[in-house]
Amino acid sequence: MNQKVPIPLPHGITLTIKREDLLHPHISGNKFRKLKYNILEAKQQSKAALLTFGGAYSNHIAAAAAAGKEYGFATIGIIRGDELVDKIGDNPTLSFAEGCGMRFKFISREEYRRKTEPEFLEALQAEFGDCYILPEGGTNALAVKGCEEILTEDDAQFTHICLAVGTGGTISGVINSAAENQQVIGFPALKNAGLWDDIRTFATNQNWQLAEAYHFGGYGKVTAELVAFINDFYDKTRIPLDPVYTGKMVFGVIDLINQGFFPEGAKILLIHTGGLQGTEGMNRLLMKKNLPILKTLSDD
Structure with missing residues (x-):
C-alpha cells in the first residue's frame, strides 16, 4: 500500500x-519478501526445519520464527553472543521467537564470524539434522x-x-x-x-x-x-x-x-x-x- x-x-x-x-x-516488510521463495524452496526440498543466524534483536530471527510457525517448519536460531543464553526473558525479540517455537544456539562473537564457512555449516547440519539454511539477514538469490x-x-x-x-x-x-x-x-x-x-x-x-x-x-x-x-x-x-x-x-x-x-x-x-x-x-x-x-x- x-x-x-x-x-x-x-x-x-x-x-x-x-x-x-x-x-x-509478524513476517513484516522485506522479511516477508525475502522468505517467500525460500519457504517454497524448503518445501520443495522436503526440509522439516529452517536454520538461520542473527543478533539478539534481529528482525530476521523474529520473522523466520514466525514463518516456521505459520508454514509448519521447526526453526533453529544461531544467536550472536553466548552471554545471552540466560537472558531470553529480558529480550522481546528472542522471547517472541521462542514463543513461535524457535530453538536457540548461542555462540560467541568470534565463533559467529564463521557463519558462512562450509565446515561450520556442516557441523550445524550434523548437530540439528538436515535443515534448510538461511543466511544472516536472509539474503540470497531467492x-x-x-x-x-x-x-x-x-x-x-x-x-x-x-x-x-x-x-x-x-x-x-x-x-x-x-x-x-x-x-x-x-x-x-x-x-x-x-x-x-x-x-x-x-x-x-x-x-x-x-x-x-x-x-x-x-x-x-x-x-x-x-x-x-x-x-x-x-x-x-x-x-x-x-x-x-x-x-x-x-x-x-x-x-x-x-x-x-x-x-x-x-x-x-x-x-x-x-x-x-x-x-x-x-x-x-x-x-x-x-x-x-x-x-x-x-x-x-
Whole structure:
C-alpha cells in the first residue's frame, strides 16, 4: 500500500511511502519478501526445519520464527553472543521467537564470524539434522527474487526510490525491478565497506547509489536526535518508523531534500521495510541510557 506523506516540502517535491510493514503482522516488510521463495524452496526440498543466524534483536530471527510457525517448519536460531543464553526473558525479540517455537544456539562473537564457512555449516547440519539454511539477514538469490516484487507498475510514476540497506538483498531486488529512468538510493544502516560489492553480486542495473552518512554511528546505534525525528514524524503522519533501518533512511531523505540534493518536482517513493518489532527492545536500551524513547502505536 502506498501512502502520501503529509508534510510540506520545498521545490514541489513529494514523498510517498510504501507500507511494506503492513504486509503481515509478524513476517513484516522485506522479511516477508525475502522468505517467500525460500519457504517454497524448503518445501520443495522436503526440509522439516529452517536454520538461520542473527543478533539478539534481529528482525530476521523474529520473522523466520514466525514463518516456521505459520508454514509448519521447526526453526533453529544461531544467536550472536553466548552471554545471552540466560537472558531470553529480558529480550522481546528472542522471547517472541521462542514463543513461535524457535530453538536457540548461542555462540560467541568470534565463533559467529564463521557463519558462512562450509565446515561450520556442516557441523550445524550434523548437530540439528538436515535443515534448510538461511543466511544472516536472509539474503540470497531467492530473497532477491522476492524483493524484486516490491515495486509494481503503479510505482513507475516515481523518479526516486529510497530504502534502508542492511545486507544488500532488498535494494538489489529493487534495483533489478526499477525502471531505467528511476534512481534507487540506499541508506546503509551500518558501516560496511564491502556493501557496494555485495549489492553488485545480485544487482543487474547501474541506476543506484548509496547515501552513507546516515548510519548514526553504526548498526543499531540510535541517538536522541534520531528518536526526536522519528517521534515528530509519527506525530505529523501517524506512520511509525523503526529506529534501526527505515527511521534512519527517512531522516536521510528529508535532510538531503533540505540540502537541495533532489531536483525540483522529484517524486520520491520511500520503502518502509518493517522492523517495528524491535522498537520495544530498543526502548528498553534507551531507558537504560536515560535517553528519550520512541512513541509506539500503543501510546495513542
